[in-house]
Amino acid sequence: MNETGNNTIYEVAKEAGVSITTVSRVLHGKDTVSPKTRQKVEAVIKQLNYRPSAIARGLTGQKTNTLGIILPKLTNPNYALIFNGAYEEARKHGYAVSLFPWSSLSAEDYNPALMLAERRLDGVIINVEYLAPEDAVLLERELKELQQYMPVVLIGCVPQALEYPTINYKYSEWMQKIVGELTALGHERIAFIGGTEEDRYDFRRDVGYAAGLKEARLPFVGNYRIYCKATAEAGENAMREMLESLQPRYWPTAVIAINDMVAIGCQKVAFRYGLRIPQDLSIVGCDNLFFASFNNPPLSTVDTKQQELGARAVRKLLSGDGSRENAEWELILRESIGKAADPVSDTE
Amino acid sequence: MNETGNNTIYEVAKEAGVSITTVSRVLHGKDTVSPKTRQKVEAVIKQLNYRPSAIARGLTGQKTNTLGIILPKLTNPNYALIFNGAYEEARKHGYAVSLFPWSSLSAEDYNPALMLAERRLDGVIINVEYLAPEDAVLLERELKELQQYMPVVLIGCVPQALEYPTINYKYSEWMQKIVGELTALGHERIAFIGGTEEDRYDFRRDVGYAAGLKEARLPFVGNYRIYCKATAEAGENAMREMLESLQPRYWPTAVIAINDMVAIGCQKVAFRYGLRIPQDLSIVGCDNLFFASFNNPPLSTVDTKQQELGARAVRKLLSGDGSRENAEWELILRESIGKAADPVSDTE
DNA sequence: TGCAAAATTGCAAGCGCTTTCTTTTTTGTT
DNA sequence: AACAAAAAAGAAAGCGCTTGCAATTTTGCA
Numbered sequence: 001m002n003e004t005g006n007n008t009i010y011e012v013a014k015e016a017g018v019s020i021t022t023v024s025r026v027l028h029g030k031d032t033v034s035p036k037t038r039q040k041v042e043a044v045i046k047q048l049n050y051r052p053s054a055i056a057r058g059l060t061g062q063k064t065n066t067l068g069i070i071l072p073k074l075t076n077p078n079y080a081l082i083f084n085g086a087y088e089e090a091r092k093h094g095y096a097v098s099l100f101p102w103s104s105l106s107a108e109d110y111n112p113a114l115m116l117a118e119r120r121l122d123g124v125i126i127n128v129e130y131l132a133p134e135d136a137v138l139l140e141r142e143l144k145e146l147q148q149y150m151p152v153v154l155i156g157c158v159p160q161a162l163e164y165p166t167i168n169y170k171y172s173e174w175m176q177k178i179v180g181e182l183t184a185l186g187h188e189r190i191a192f193i194g195g196t197e198e199d200r201y202d203f204r205r206d207v208g209y210a211a212g213l214k215e216a217r218l219p220f221v222g223n224y225r226i227y228c229k230a231t232a233e234a235g236e237n238a239m240r241e242m243l244e245s246l247q248p249r250y251w252p253t254a255v256i257a258i259n260d261m262v263a264i265g266c267q268k269v270a271f272r273y274g275l276r277i278p279q280d281l282s283i284v285g286c287d288n289l290f291f292a293s294f295n296n297p298p299l300s301t302v303d304t305k306q307q308e309l310g311a312r313a314v315r316k317l318l319s320g321d322g323s324r325e326n327a328e329w330e331l332i333l334r335e336s337i338g339k340a341a342d343p344v345s346d347t348e
Numbered sequence: 349m350n351e352t353g354n355n356t357i358y359e360v361a362k363e364a365g366v367s368i369t370t371v372s373r374v375l376h377g378k379d380t381v382s383p384k385t386r387q388k389v390e391a392v393i394k395q396l397n398y399r400p401s402a403i404a405r406g407l408t409g410q411k412t413n414t415l416g417i418i419l420p421k422l423t424n425p426n427y428a429l430i431f432n433g434a435y436e437e438a439r440k441h442g443y444a445v446s447l448f449p450w451s452s453l454s455a456e457d458y459n460p461a462l463m464l465a466e467r468r469l470d471g472v473i474i475n476v477e478y479l480a481p482e483d484a485v486l487l488e489r490e491l492k493e494l495q496q497y498m499p500v501v502l503i504g505c506v507p508q509a510l511e512y513p514t515i516n517y518k519y520s521e522w523m524q525k526i527v528g529e530l531t532a533l534g535h536e537r538i539a540f541i542g543g544t545e546e547d548r549y550d551f552r553r554d555v556g557y558a559a560g561l562k563e564a565r566l567p568f569v570g571n572y573r574i575y576c577k578a579t580a581e582a583g584e585n586a587m588r589e590m591l592e593s594l595q596p597r598y599w600p601t602a603v604i605a606i607n608d609m610v611a612i613g614c615q616k617v618a619f620r621y622g623l624r625i626p627q628d629l630s631i632v633g634c635d636n637l638f639f640a641s642f643n644n645p646p647l648s649t650v651d652t653k654q655q656e657l658g659a660r661a662v663r664k665l666l667s668g669d670g671s672r673e674n675a676e677w678e679l680i681l682r683e684s685i686g687k688a689a690d691p692v693s694d695t696e
Numbered sequence: 697t698g699c700a701a702a703a704t705t706g707c708a709a710g711c712g713c714t715t716t717c718t719t720t721t722t723t724g725t726t
Numbered sequence: 727a728a729c730a731a732a733a734a735a736g737a738a739a740g741c742g743c744t745t746g747c748a749a750t751t752t753t754g755c756a
Contacts, residue, residue, distance in 0.1 A: 080422035
């Protein structure tokens with residue numbers, strides 16, 4: 001026993017009457033140990049309840065068997081799914097996972113990227129979604145340094161210019177698809193809420209939104225494009241602002257929210273304004289969080305298969321595959337969308 | 349640079365023309381270094397981008413500056429809050445946090461408790477809520493061993509017999525309070541959904557439930573006490589089962605769900621059966637998850653202040669305070685509860 | 697039975713850092 | 727200018743493990 005109360009390889013060796021080398025070999029299942037010795041050592045290990053120190057192993061083998069994952073705050077359950085997926089996959093390969101929330105990336109005294117570097121993790125997955133622009137800048141700076149220390153895989157919509165292994169979201173594709181679904185139902189006043197004007201990572205949603213409108217030969221109305229953070233509260237405020245800024249007859253008949261959290265924020269305000277869903281207003285979210293199907297009415301959304309995504313990121317990290325891939329997605333239509341209430345085209 | 353691409357203390361020492369001892373002293377802000385030397389060393393550290401290896405430090409100092417936290421799967425956003433709270437508090441004290449989900453505790457080849465032991469963490473927080481009974485048994489066995497290696501703090505409703513530092517939930521207290529609120533509104537057929545019959549940790553809710561009924565001199569009706577897992581899907585099934593098993597006039601006028609996830613499951617089924625909330629059925633959940641206030645109608649619930657709880661657990665762990673404390677809670681009444689629709693007492 | 701080859705086992709260095717104990721340098725005092 | 731005390735800096739051991747290489751034991755075969 002050392003002062004921490006742990007038995008070391010020395011105790012085992014002594015008790016078994018062999019050298020630590022032999023113990024180490026038994027531990028690793030090397031076949032150069034005679035059955036008799038192996039048996040004896042294994043017995044002692046069990047008896048002494050010996051567990052090799054991952055720390056010492058880390059020092060020797062230059063490997064910590066731990067992966068890092070940097071995610072936005074977990075208050076969005078979405079990220080919990082990514083973590084779960086990553087965790088399960090990692091442990092299949094014998095790795096633990098240390099989770100570092102972005103929360104305080106920009107704090108002067110603290111930087112998760114550097115904490116990772118100090119901890120000599122074997123690799124790190126970084127989700128760059130919904131990153132505040134100032135954090136994005138910081139990130140790019142740190143990323144270079146971090147990459148010297150360990151392999152990095154990025155999750156999210158990352159500019160082509162950043163040449164990292166990435167699992168990318170095809171935002172523009174699915175946004176266009178959503179707009180298409182809505183116009184097919186007769187919607188012409190379609191709002192899009194979420195994201196930030198300067199967001200270099202997220203602009204592709206706007207590309208898809210614009211493309212969808214264009215395809216249906218609909219005008220782009222600035223009032224329907226509201227920027228806000230990706231939280232339910234922010235969605236609430238954004239929605240209220242939009243409704244207040246327009247005469248009711250100009251209110252949108254459909255709202256696309258950047259994610260499910262924002263969607264329920266919008267929905268709450270819609271109810272407060274007496275709008276029925278979907279009769280008066282259709283709503284679409286994104287992420288297919290667990291509550292989406294339990295929402296009243298059930299929320300249409302995009303399933304981004306986050307759990308699988310997390311697992312995929314780990315595989316990518318461990319395999320050293322440096323390519324860019326695209327994330328899977330699936331449009332899930334539920335009762336929160338319906339035919340446009342009062343299509344402008346009808347009254348004209 | 350070693351083969352991992354990291355500079356070591358030796359490179360710094362060499363470049364600065366001092367011994368590694370001196371570098372170490374600078375690193376730790378020891379005051380036995382002359383200003384001139386310190387300056388030079390600091391410059392080299394910056395220039396070489398040197399970051400001391402937490403691994404090596406761990407080996408030397410017998411301290412990893414990492415805490416562990418074992419939580420049920422994060423799919424319940426509640427646990428994400430605990431994690432956040434713990435994480436923020438931990439980093440204030442210079443600790444990282446490794447997260448281990450229970451998910452596969454019972455897996456033969458894998459045991460988070462032992463992974464923790466191998467990693468020589470500086471302490472661990474274990475949430476024992478909603479633990480499957482078989483896992484609970486395993487836990488008790490492992491706990492003893494784990495405790496030899498590192499301090500442990502438990503979160504949840506733990507039997508007095510387990511003498512660990514604990515932050516405990518006063519289930520019976522708040523359940524009784526909830527039942528009280530409902531009976532005050534005239535409810536007499538009050539269902540309670542969730543938990544398992546054999547759950548040794550969770551039975552106190554039943555104690556409170558029974559006490560509440562007794563206080564109002566109401567009968568305990570077995571049909572209204574449904575056991576199920578703590579997920580939305582399970583809540584759905586449980587609710588459906590209960591409604592199907594009774595003639596509508598015996599349906600409960602109020603449902604207490606063991607948590608918000610179960611509550612939205614019940615709600616979904618209630619809607620499907622044409623019940624209006626709260627006119628026909630009142631619903632109360634627990635946890636005050638973010639979606640509770642965005643639910644339609646807003647969901648009554650118990651706020652268990654999980655974020656603060658996580659932080660408290662870390663403080664407890666680091667301070668070595670071995671006592672048992674009770675978690676804070678607050679009943680949050682929202683529109684999902686209302687007067688009993690058709691009080692039996694009226695018609696009698 | 698004797699000896700080379702194969703199978704076991706052990707020695708010792710090294711992973712990057714902290715820390716105790718020395719040694720060297722600087723400072724202050726007479 | 728000389729010397730003790732204080733300050734600064736370094737040497738070396740040790741944290742618990744892996745691993746290349748050497749030493750020892752066992753085995754196979756003549």
